[in-house]
Amino acid sequence: MRIQNYINGQFVAPANGRYFDNVAPASGEVYGTIPESGSEDVNRAIEAAKKAFPLWSALTATQRSTHMLRVAQRIEERLDELAAAESKDNGKPLKLATRVDIPRARDNFAFYATAILHEASETHDMGAQGFNYTLRRPIGVVACISPWNLPLYLFTWKIAPALAAGNTVVAKPSEVTPATAYLLSQILDEVGFPAGVLNIVHGTGPAVGEPLVSHPEVPVISFTGGTATGARISQIAAPMFKKLSLELGGKNPNLIFADCDFEKMLRTTLQSSFANQGQICLCGSRILVERPLYDRFVAEFVQRVKTLQVGRPEDPATQVGAVVSKDHQAKILHYIQLAQEEGGTVQCGGHAVQVEGLEGGFYVAPTVITGLSMHCRTNQEEIFGPVVTIQAFDTVEEGLSLANATKYGLAATVWTQNLRRAHHVASEVHCGIVWVNNWLVRDLRTPFGGVKASGIGREGGFEALRFFTEPKNIYIDLG
Ligand code: NDP
Secondary structure, X not given: OEOXXXXXXXXXXXXXXXXEEEEEOOOOEEEEEEEOOOHHHHHHHHHHHHHHHHHHHHOOHHHHHHHXXXXXXXXXXXXXXXXXXXXXXXXXOHXXXXXXXXXXXXXXXXXXXXXXXXXXXXXXXXXXXXXXXXXXXXXXXXXXXXXXXXXXXXHHHHHHHHHHOOOEEEEEOOOOOOHHHHHHHHHHHHOOOOOOOEEEOOOOHHHHHHHHHHOOOOOEEEEEOOHHHHHHHHHHHHHHOOEEEEEOOOOEEEEEOOOOOHHHHHHHHHHHHHHHHHOOOOOEEEEEEEHHHHHHHHHHHHHXXXXXXXXOOOOOOOOEOOXXXXXXXXXXXXXXXXXXXXXXXXXXXXXXXEEOXXXXXXXXXXXXXXXXXXXXXXXHOOOOOOEEEEEEEOOHHHHHHHHOOOOEEOEEEEEOOOHHHHHHHHHHOOOOEEEEOOOOOOXXXXXXXXXXOOEEOOEOHHHXXXXXXXXXXXXXXXX
C-alpha cells in the first residue's frame, strides 16, 4: 500500500517526495510506504482547512450530519477491508478489528452526526430584568493527533465531534499505523466529502505533529498519546493560549474484593489485562486483590493466562496478536527484565514468542508478575503491553492507597457485591472512569478522560461538542 496525504480533497505526495517503510508487525515484513511529510505539507493542509471553514461552519447541522452519515455508511460497507488493513498494520487479532475497532469508527461518525441534531443552546432567565442565551460556535482549524493502538477508532473519536461541531480539521495518525487513516481519505473522496474540511497528513510526530500544534492558525488541539508527548504539546500550546484536550497514559488498577462474582471477574480480568496485547490505555495493568482471595486468584488467573493463544492475527483462534513494533517489543521485554531485577517473580510468560511461519513478527507472551512493591518502576511506569502485576491488600483503605499510588489517573475497575463498598471505592479512586463489576463497557454519551498525568479535559458525548465549540454568552435587557 503506497499511502498518500489527503489535502484539499486531493491525494498528494509529500512536498519533499520522500517516503519511509511501513512494517507489518505480525511478520516484520515491509509491505508499504508512508509519506515522510514535513511542515510544507502541514502548512498546505492548514491553508485548505482555513479556506473550507467558512463554508463548512455555515452549513446547517442537518447538512453536516448528512455528509458525516455518508462516511459512516461507507465505513460499514468497507468494514471487512478496513478490519483486515487495521489488523495487518497493527498486529491485532483480525476478529478484534472486525468486532470492535472498525464498528466503533463507524459509530463515532454516526454518533456525532446525530448528536448535533439534538444539541440545544442554553438560556438563563433573569425574569423581568432580562435573560442570557449562550451561543456555541465552531472555532476554526482543529489539530487531531492520535496513537497507534486503536488507530481508526481513536482517529475518528476526535475527528467526528470536531467536524460535527462545524470546525475543519488537519489530522495526523501515528506513523506506525497509518493504513486505515489513508483508507478513510479514500472514503471521503468516494462520498464527495467537501474539499479541505478534513485533511490527513502522514509522517512522524516531530516532523508533522509539531508544526501542526505550533501553527498560530490552529487554535484547538485534540491529542491522544503518551504523557511525555502530551507535556511537550502543552509547552508549545500554552504561550499561544490554545485550547487543549489531552488523553494520555495510564497505569490502571483493578480492585478485586473477596466477595466478587469470581468467575465473571476472572474472565473479565483476563480481557482487561491482555485485550489488544495490553495496548489499550484502559487496560488494568495493576491487579490488587483482597488478601483472602489472593492465592486462589493468582493460581486460577495464571492457569487461564497460560491457555491464551498467541498467534497469527488472522487466525480466528488467536487471542493475543503481535505487539505494534520491534522497538515496542524490546521495550516490553526490557520492563519484564527490570521487574525481575526489582525482585518480582514471573508467574507466566516473560518472553518473546515465535509464531510458526512468521519468525520475523513481534510477539510477547502474556506475562503475570507478583512480589513487587507499589513503588518500583514496574508498578509506576506505563508498559503498554501484555504485562500485569498482582498485589494483595488487607483493608479498603490499603487497597485505595495502592490504587492511587501512581502519577496516572485514567481508569479503574472495582469488583465487589457490596453496594456500599462499590460506591465508596468508586468515589475515592483517583481517575476519570470507573467500571464496577465489568470493564470497557462504553456508552459514547459519557465523559471520557483522565486526571493527573493521564490528561486534561474530557471528550465523549456533549463534552466533546462543548470542547470543540466556543461559548458566547449574550445578555438581553428587558428593563
Ligand atoms: P505517542 O505520544 O508517541 O504518539 C501519539 C501521537 O503523537 C502519534 O501520532 C505521534 O506521531 C504524535 N507525536 C509524537 N511526538 C509528537 C510531537 N512532538 N508533537 C506532536 N505530535 C507528536 O504515543 P503512542 O503512539 O506511543 O501511543 C501510546 C500512548 O497513547 C500510551 O501512553 C497510551 O496510554 C496513550 N493512549 C491514551 C489513551 C487515552 O484515551 N487516554 C488512549 C490510547 C492511548 P508518530 O507516532 O507518528 O511519531
